[in-house]
Amino acid sequence: MPPLVRPPQPHHSPQPGPTLRDEHNVTQPIPFERPVETRSEARAATTATAEPPLGPTGRPMPVFPEPTPITQHGGARVISMCNQKGGVGKTTTTINLGASLAEFGRRVLLVDFDPQGSLSVGLGLNPHEMDLTIYNLLMDRDVTLDEVVVPSGIEGMDLLPSNIDLSAAEVQLVHEVAREQTLQRVLAPALEHYDVILIDCQPSLGLLTVNALTASDGVIVPLECEYFALRGVALLKTTIDKVRERLNPKLEIDGVLGTMFDGRTLHSREVMERLVSAWGDTVFHTVIRRTVKFSDATVAGEPITSYASSSTGAEHYRQLAREVLTRWPAE
Numbered sequence: 363m364p365p366l367v368r369p370p371q372p373h374h375s376p377q378p379g380p381t382l383r384d385e386h387n388v389t390q391p392i393p394f395e396r397p398v399e400t401r402s403e404a405r406a407a408t409t410a411t412a413e414p415p416l417g418p419t420g421r422p423m424p425v426f427p428e429p430t431p432i433t434q435h436g437g438a439r440v441i442s443m444c445n446q447k448g449g450v451g452k453t454t455t456t457i458n459l460g461a462s463l464a465e466f467g468r469r470v471l472l473v474d475f476d477p478q479g480s481l482s483v484g485l486g487l488n489p490h491e492m493d494l495t496i497y498n499l500l501m502d503r504d505v506t507l508d509e510v511v512v513p514s515g516i517e518g519m520d521l522l523p524s525n526i527d528l529s530a531a532e533v534q535l536v537h538e539v540a541r542e543q544t545l546q547r548v549l550a551p552a553l554e555h556y557d558v559i560l561i562d563c564q565p566s567l568g569l570l571t572v573n574a575l576t577a578s579d580g581v582i583v584p585l586e587c588e589y590f591a592l593r594g595v596a597l598l599k600t601t602i603d604k605v606r607e608r609l610n611p612k613l614e615i616d617g618v619l620g621t622m623f624d625g626r627t628l629h630s631r632e633v634m635e636r637l638v639s640a641w642g643d644t645v646f647h648t649v650i651r652r653t654v655k656f657s658d659a660t661v662a663g664e665p666i667t668s669y670a671s672s673s674t675g676a677e678h679y680r681q682l683a684r685e686v687l688t689r690w691p692a693e
């Protein structure tokens with residue numbers, strides 16, 4: 363028997379290759395004899411029949427379908443948020459992409475893998491009041507994952523916290539057997555509980571980051587929309603390639619994310635253009651704009667998706683979550 367209540371239907375056709383019709387959601391037939399229209403109506407009618415609108419990356423903006431609910435959890439996809447430059451939005455993206463995926467019903471584990479502990483602080487934890495951190499999990503075989511995982515304050519999202527103790531791990535791991543696979547080993551029991559594990563890397567390409575890449579299926583590279591941002595990306599790519607060759611053949615680059623974009627400046631748009639010409643469709647269509655709300659949310663110790671739920675920043679991260687889910691293999 364069909365259900366009495368029809369589940370909500372996606373706004374747009376989820377089929378690939380959106381047509382012009384899908385893009386504009388043209389549902390109303392245009393009357394044969396149109397009444398006198400205002401100037402803005404005339405303009406809207408013109409754009410509805412023109413090319414699909416260009417997104418902030420200069421490419422036509424696809425419509426990303428609403429994620430379908432999932433009933434079974436596990437088989438987590440592990441993603442590293444990686445760029446050896448600091449202040450590019452790795453931590454902000456980890457928190458807010460994670461929170462958006464949790465809103466879409468995914469079970470998310472965030473891994474703070476930066477001794478600065480910004481991810482933990484950004485979720486309201488006090489670095490001096492942590493019993494156990496990821497450092498203990500890496501270095502002490504008696505410590506189990508369950509003992510270290512804490513709730514993040516967001517339903518469906520947990521956290522493996524870190525603080526400055528983790529900086530010692532970089533030195534101590536050098537002497538370990540299989541030193542590059544340590545994080546992979548300690549995360550293994552989490553794979554069956556979560557749908558997504560996001561690792562917030564430190565701003566370096568050292569042993570901790572190599573551990574994160576070795577444990578991952580994919581990498582997301584946040585890049586600030588500034589000229590200097592493009593420097594160093596080649597080195598990051600070489601590191602990813604080396605890890606793929608030597609340690610983790612399944613490692614993919616899931617996408618490059620433009621952050622702190624300011625559409626009013628030619629500069630931001632030029633950087634986007636150069637990004638797309640260098641990386642092509644690896645660049646996410648979604649771009650995160652610059653707004654002070656992100657620092658406010660950090661001070662409040664929450665994701666922007668809960669601190670300012672209807673802000674554009676929150677909406678952009680929800681859109682990133684939808685886009686990311688279209689790129690990942692079916693769950």
Ligand SMILES: Nc1ncnc2c1ncn2[C@@H]1O[C@H](COP(=O)(O)OP(=O)(O)O)[C@@H](O)[C@H]1O
Nearest residue numbers: 448449450451452453454622651652653656657
């Ligand atoms: N889109 C944005 N607009 C404005 N400020 C941002 C944006 N994204 C991040 N920030 C701020 O920039 C600083 C660095 O961001 P963060 O995510 O910590 O970068 P990373 O982890 O790469 O060092 C933080 O203070 C953060 O609040």
Ligand SMILES: [Mg+2]
Nearest residue numbers: 452453476480
């Ligand atoms: Mg950070």
